[in-house]
Amino acid sequence: MSRGLWVSVVGGGVIGLSCAWALAREGARVTVIEPDPGRGASLVGAGMLAPITEAHPTEPGLLAAGRAAVEAWPEFAAALAATGVDPGYRTTGTLVVGYSADDLVALDELASRLSTLGVDVERLTGSACRRAEPALAPGVRGGLSVPGDHSVDNRALLRALRAATDAAGVEFTPGAAPAPTPGSAVRELVGVGADLVVVAAGVWSAGLVPELGGLVRPVRGEIVRLTARRSTPVLTRTVRALVDGRAVYLVPRETGELVVGATQDEVGFDRTVTAGGVHRLLTDARRVLPAIDEYALAETSSGLRPMSPDGAPLVGHVADDTIVATGHGRNGFLFAPLTATLVAQLATGNTATTFADTFAPSRFSVAKSR
Ligand SMILES: Cc1cc2nc3c(=O)[nH]c(=O)nc-3n(C[C@H](O)[C@H](O)[C@H](O)COP(=O)(O)OP(=O)(O)OC[C@H]3O[C@@H](n4cnc5c(N)ncnc54)[C@H](O)[C@@H]3O)c2cc1C
Numbered sequence: 001m002s003r004g005l006w007v008s009v010v011g012g013g014v015i016g017l018s019c020a021w022a023l024a025r026e027g028a029r030v031t032v033i034e035p036d037p038g039r040g041a042s043l044v045g046a047g048m049l050a051p052i053t054e055a056h057p058t059e060p061g062l063l064a065a066g067r068a069a070v071e072a073w074p075e076f077a078a079a080l081a082a083t084g085v086d087p088g089y090r091t092t093g094t095l096v097v098g099y100s101a102d103d104l105v106a107l108d109e110l111a112s113r114l115s116t117l118g119v120d121v122e123r124l125t126g127s128a129c130r131r132a133e134p135a136l137a138p139g140v141r142g143g144l145s146v147p148g149d150h151s152v153d154n155r156a157l158l159r160a161l162r163a164a165t166d167a168a169g170v171e172f173t174p175g176a177a178p179a180p181t182p183g184s185a186v187r188e189l190v191g192v193g194a195d196l197v198v199v200a201a202g203v204w205s206a207g208l209v210p211e212l213g214g215l216v217r218p219v220r221g222e223i224v225r226l227t228a229r230r231s232t233p234v235l236t237r238t239v240r241a242l243v244d245g246r247a248v249y250l251v252p253r254e255t256g257e258l259v260v261g262a263t264q265d266e267v268g269f270d271r272t273v274t275a276g277g278v279h280r281l282l283t284d285a286r287r288v289l290p291a292i293d294e295y296a297l298a299e300t301s302s303g304l305r306p307m308s309p310d311g312a313p314l315v316g317h318v319a320d321d322t323i324v325a326t327g328h329g330r331n332g333f334l335f336a337p338l339t340a341t342l343v344a345q346l347a348t349g350n351t352a353t354t355f356a357d358t359f360a361p362s363r364f365s366v367a368k369s370r
Pocket of ligand 1: 011012013014034039040043046047050177201203204205220223261262302306327328331333
């Protein structure tokens with residue numbers, strides 16, 4: 001990449017920071033514009049890197065990209081850790097468990113569906129699940145072992161990315177890039193004279209880039225953070241559960257934090273944490289892990305997932321001087337390394353890269369092709 005290229009990255013969530021770091025490592029001069037780092041989904045998300053257990057029948061293209069993304073993680077995490085802050089990357093795998101007989105049928109269907117996609121997962125009895133995770137409730141009837149789904153501590157990751165971008169010379173400008181007016185592009189409105197703008201403003205991206213109109217919708221997720229106290233039983237890996245048909249996950253951290261999530265509601269830009277949402281999460285989680293009654297309640301929060309129509313990211317040029325990097329939906333942490341690499345490649349004019357077509361916003365007819 002030309003040393004003279006100056007890139008403005010709009011948005012300082014996991015996607016904006018990852019792109020900024022990749023661009024700076026390639027030699028670009030990079031400025032990140034961010035009005036309020038606490039507002040984004042990245043501060044809230046659970047940090048599962050879960051292409052297999054997040055695989056959805058209506059999103060067939062996501063599994064291959066997700067598996068490639070998970071493979072990019074060891075190098076990404078090691079490079080981040082080398083800059084001084086450990087991002088809390090864990091490869092301990094995921095256990096998916098079922099509570100009722102119907103939940104076990106649903107897990108069997110999931111295992112068969114995955115098998116047809118070439119992913120073999122091991123079926124476990126209830127007692128095998130408890131041997132793997134002794135803190136699980138006696139009511140857990142069976143499960144699946146998914147060693148390929150990993151996790152990262154989202155907040156440690158954001159700290160690591162901030163340290164890495166600082167070390168790479170990325171500049172930070174507090175403030176918001178204003179929405180475009182008819183006839184003006186977001187690049188001009190950024191007002192810093194950059195050669196290229198990367199819009200990575202999560203659910204707010206569509207308000208900045210008219211070409212994204214109708215392509216990014218907010219899906220609210222409420223989530224609960226608990227802290228293990230001395231002698232409370234802990235999990236050693238992510239447990240995802242079906243409890244009478246409802247999905248809940250429990251993601252443990254080395255720090256003793258346990259993240260319990262998450263609701264999925266289409267309520268526009270409303271980020272209210274509802275009593276009903278928290279009640280539902282805790283009720284289902286304690287049926288899987290009764291010991292959570294003894295955990296400290298540390299935080300309830302919610303964030304807006306930037307969801308695209310087909311669940312895959314929207315990464316690509318919408319104009320010669322504007323790249324978008326949004327639409328990561330439920331998988332922003334998973335895709336961060338892949339998206340950052342793709343953006344750095346596109347910034348150099350390389351459009352023949354892996355997943356460029358899968359992620360191109362122009363796959364939807366309303367988005368402008370380049
Ligand atoms: C409850 C929950 C659980 C989740 N769990 C997982 C998980 O386990 N694994 C996973 O991979 N993903 C998960 N996700 C999804 C993940 O959090 C998102 O996909 C990811 O955080 C999106 O990152 P982003 O950088 O695109 O957006 P954000 O993190 O939302 O960041 C966008 C940033 O843009 C800024 N911005 C907005 N407007 C402007 C402007 N005009 N100018 C400048 N900046 C602006 C905002 O202030 C914000 O900081 C979860 C999400 C939620 C809500």
